[in-house]
Amino acid sequence: MTAQNTASIPKGEVLLEMTNVSKTFPGVKALDQANLTVRSYSVHALMGENGAGKSTLLKCLFGIYAKDEGEILFLGKPTDFKTSKEALENGISMVHQELNLVRQQSVMDNIWLGRYPTKGGFIDHKKMYNDTKVIFDELDINVDPKEKVGKLSVSQMQMIEIAKAFSYNAKIVIMDEPTSSLSEKEVDHLFKIIKKLQDRGCGIIYISHKMDEIFKICDEVTILRDGKWINTVNVADCTMDDIVSMMVGRELTQRFPPKTNTPKEVILEVEGLTATNQPSIQDVSFNLHKGEVLGIAGLVGARRTDIVETIFGVREKKSGTIKLHDKIVKNRTALEAINNGFALVTEERRSTGIYANLSIEFNSLISNMKSYLGSLGLLSNKKMKSDTQWVIDSMNVKTPSHQTTIGSLSGGNQQKVVIGRWLLTQPEILMLDEPTRGIDIGAKFEIYQLILDLAKKDKGIIMISSEMPELLGVTDRILVMSNGKVAGIVNTAETSQEEILQLAAKYL
Numbered sequence: 001m002t003a004q005n006t007a008s009i010p011k012g013e014v015l016l017e018m019t020n021v022s023k024t025f026p027g028v029k030a031l032d033q034a035n036l037t038v039r040s041y042s043v044h045a046l047m048g049e050n051g052a053g054k055s056t057l058l059k060c061l062f063g064i065y066a067k068d069e070g071e072i073l074f075l076g077k078p079t080d081f082k083t084s085k086e087a088l089e090n091g092i093s094m095v096h097q098e099l100n101l102v103r104q105q106s107v108m109d110n111i112w113l114g115r116y117p118t119k120g121g122f123i124d125h126k127k128m129y130n131d132t133k134v135i136f137d138e139l140d141i142n143v144d145p146k147e148k149v150g151k152l153s154v155s156q157m158q159m160i161e162i163a164k165a166f167s168y169n170a171k172i173v174i175m176d177e178p179t180s181s182l183s184e185k186e187v188d189h190l191f192k193i194i195k196k197l198q199d200r201g202c203g204i205i206y207i208s209h210k211m212d213e214i215f216k217i218c219d220e221v222t223i224l225r226d227g228k229w230i231n232t233v234n235v236a237d238c239t240m241d242d243i244v245s246m247m248v249g250r251e252l253t254q255r256f257p258p259k260t261n262t263p264k265e266v267i268l269e270v271e272g273l274t275a276t277n278q279p280s281i282q283d284v285s286f287n288l289h290k291g292e293v294l295g296i297a298g299l300v301g302a303r304r305t306d307i308v309e310t311i312f313g314v315r316e317k318k319s320g321t322i323k324l325h326d327k328i329v330k331n332r333t334a335l336e337a338i339n340n341g342f343a344l345v346t347e348e349r350r351s352t353g354i355y356a357n358l359s360i361e362f363n364s365l366i367s368n369m370k371s372y373l374g375s376l377g378l379l380s381n382k383k384m385k386s387d388t389q390w391v392i393d394s395m396n397v398k399t400p401s402h403q404t405t406i407g408s409l410s411g412g413n414q415q416k417v418v419i420g421r422w423l424l425t426q427p428e429i430l431m432l433d434e435p436t437r438g439i440d441i442g443a444k445f446e447i448y449q450l451i452l453d454l455a456k457k458d459k460g461i462i463m464i465s466s467e468m469p470e471l472l473g474v475t476d477r478i479l480v481m482s483n484g485k486v487a488g489i490v491n492t493a494e495t496s497q498e499e500i501l502q503l504a505a506k507y508l
Contacts, residue, residue, distance in 0.1 A: 014076075021057060095176065277315070360392070363418070
């Protein structure tokens, strides 16, 4: 089958129809007679809790998984792609939530990987550069095509993924949580790109847990629950409560749990913290109380992550002191930080948080292996199994077994395993970088409850988040960063979104 130009397809015409698609993995039925219909010139939201089957359905379309049963019609013809390369060549492109770029290669190498332009049998670098520049100019992306991907910010990498999808002239573009690492300005930029794709006649499948985005740009929404198709409705004909109720099978009366923690004496003091490699944080000072949730806010590029990475020993400290219980701690390495009672849940779950091809058991225990060694230096299988089960039960992880590969779980369930892993180390300071990124509204509530429960147990919590309602709903105080410096620290109960944004722009 050859790709067809969407310009010849009437507005509202069905581009893709997936009917009664099922897929079973060992111990779990991921899809059970699921349906999805996408039309030209439209943005179609695909929603459901983590583990509802959204990613599995689209991987069946994209040739990553082979469906067990059901039918897929693309441009009116039965379709069964065997590989993602085949799907791309026929006009279906996917921007994954977890970034899949080759960090050691240049931006333009990543855009044209596997389909390099050639001249006289050699790669035509000039044409590759010019073709990339044309796409970037059209999409208003200000990145040097020759720059190494590893030097880019997460948000820039996200835009490169989107540009790559754009380069295929796709008829169906799948976007899985595309705004999870973007600032408000970059989200507006993305929405303009989506509008360009829409105006070309594309059908965009849009996965997001951010309700305001769904109501802003989507035409239709399909809801999955437990692998089953629940409903497809026009966005204009429903409310946020309607969608949440269909997603979770019940009404969600509260977005955030009630705060019952009581901050006590100061447990952590950070004074004049400056990282060695610049640009980064400069002269950062703050304290954290026992039983407190301290939020860190700021725009993309504010260097929020640099704070927790420097405290944790991932970034080298140039100057400043870190005191835990009035005692100076060095934290020159991550291992030293762990031994001193610190834990860090990283922002990029796929690249720095999990061992995707290894089991839930391995991923649960890897940071706490010393506690399983017996007197003879042998590992205690009984204790390892017990702790893995504790992670699964206490984090409410949906998995068929301990040995299930963590990469096969939904993003939300992966995140729960990572948090559980760090809790096994019994940290005094738990640092969370975008802990609910890519997690559905029901699972978010569980994470919020977990954070507040830990604070009630006198843990000190530092939480970085790009979601303002989340910071205002969960934290006790908010530290606002601007261009690597502390712009201010505010009491959550006494501040507003406007004040935080004003502070975030202070040193720009």
